[in-house]
Amino acid sequence: AQSVTQLDSHVSVSEGTPVLLRCNYSSSYSPSLFWYVQHPNKGLQLLLKYTSAATLVKGINGFEAEFKKSETSFHLTKPSAHMSDAAEYFCVVSDLLLRGNKLVFGAGTILRVKS
Amino acid sequence: DTAVSQTPKYLVTQMGNDKSIKCEQNLGHDTMYWYKQDSKKFLKIMFSYNNKELIINETVPNRFSPKSPDKAHLNLHINSLELGDSAVYFCASSQDWGTGDEQYFGPGTRLTVT
Numbered sequence: 001a002q003s004v005t006q007l008d009s010h011v012s013v014s015e016g017t018p019v020l021l022r023c024n025y026s027s028s029y030s031p032s033l034f035w036y037v038q039h040p041n042k043g044l045q046l047l048l049k050y051t052s053a054a055t056l057v058k059g060i061n062g063f064e065a066e067f068k069k070s071e072t073s074f075h076l077t078k079p080s081a082h083m084s085d086a087a088e089y090f091c092v093v094s095d096l097l098l099r100g101n102k103l104v105f106g107a108g109t110i111l112r113v114k115s
Numbered sequence: 116d117t118a119v120s121q122t123p124k125y126l127v128t129q130m131g132n133d134k135s136i137k138c139e140q141n142l143g144h145d146t147m148y149w150y151k152q153d154s155k156k157f158l159k160i161m162f163s164y165n166n167k168e169l170i171i172n173e174t175v176p177n178r179f180s181p182k183s184p185d186k187a188h189l190n191l192h193i194n195s196l197e198l199g200d201s202a203v204y205f206c207a208s209s210q211d212w213g214t215g216d217e218q219y220f221g222p223g224t225r226l227t228v229t
Contacts, residue, residue, distance in 0.1 A: 032215045034217060036220075038156075042222065042223075043205065043220045043221055043222040043223050044158075044205065044207075044220040045220075046217050046218075046219070049215070049217050051215035088156060090158065094215070097171065100146070100163050100165060100170040100171045100212040101212055101213065101216075102148075102160040102163065102171055102173070103150075103158075103160065103218060105157070105158040105159070107155075107156075107157060108156050108157075
């Protein structure tokens with residue numbers, strides 16, 4: 001079964017500084033990986049996805065992630081944090097079943113942005 | 116235009132009651148899902164339907180019964196509610212059931228059982 005581990009439960013950055021949210025995955029085959037964001041009391045929004053095309057994936061709101069097979073990592077980055085980026089971020093792997101597929105979520109990383 | 120919508124947004128009820136949550140998607144997707152987010156924000160899949168057919172059932176108590184009247188709707192009925200059922204329930208949809216298909220989530224239904 002596929003799994004993801006988010007290495008930090010909380011990350012705090014100052015506005016205008018870079019963001020790094022770390023994620024490692026475990027997969028027995030070439031995985032599909034996603035990052036979702038959840039703002040307080042809101043639903044989940046897809047930031048970006050990797051599906052074995054380019055290893056550097058660009059998403060919405062200036063976020064990007066790099067797939068590194070040798071390190072089994074899929075870290076999320078942003079060059080300059082904005083106050084509106086404060087939210088919880090989930091690294092997700094798609095687990096292909098006999099029928100269908102399910103998203104397997106990491107435990108989440110809460111990003112705090114200080115002014 | 117709301118892509119995936121759920122009703123109600125909040126649901127407060129007493130133990131032992133039966134309640135339903137409705138979900139509709141207007142994206143023309145073939146596959147729909149229910150996820151549960153517990154108090155620690157951990158998200159886990161419960162069910163998945165493809166073209167009205169149940170394809171995933173993740174060891175959920177049989178008090179939970181999903182129903183898909185058509186491929187745009189997936190409802191969740193819960194019998195004999197328990198305190199542990201308190202959570203946020205998210206509906207999602209995807210174009211198909213492939214691993215590369217991103218899932219679009221609804222706003223969630225916060226269920227509180229007292």
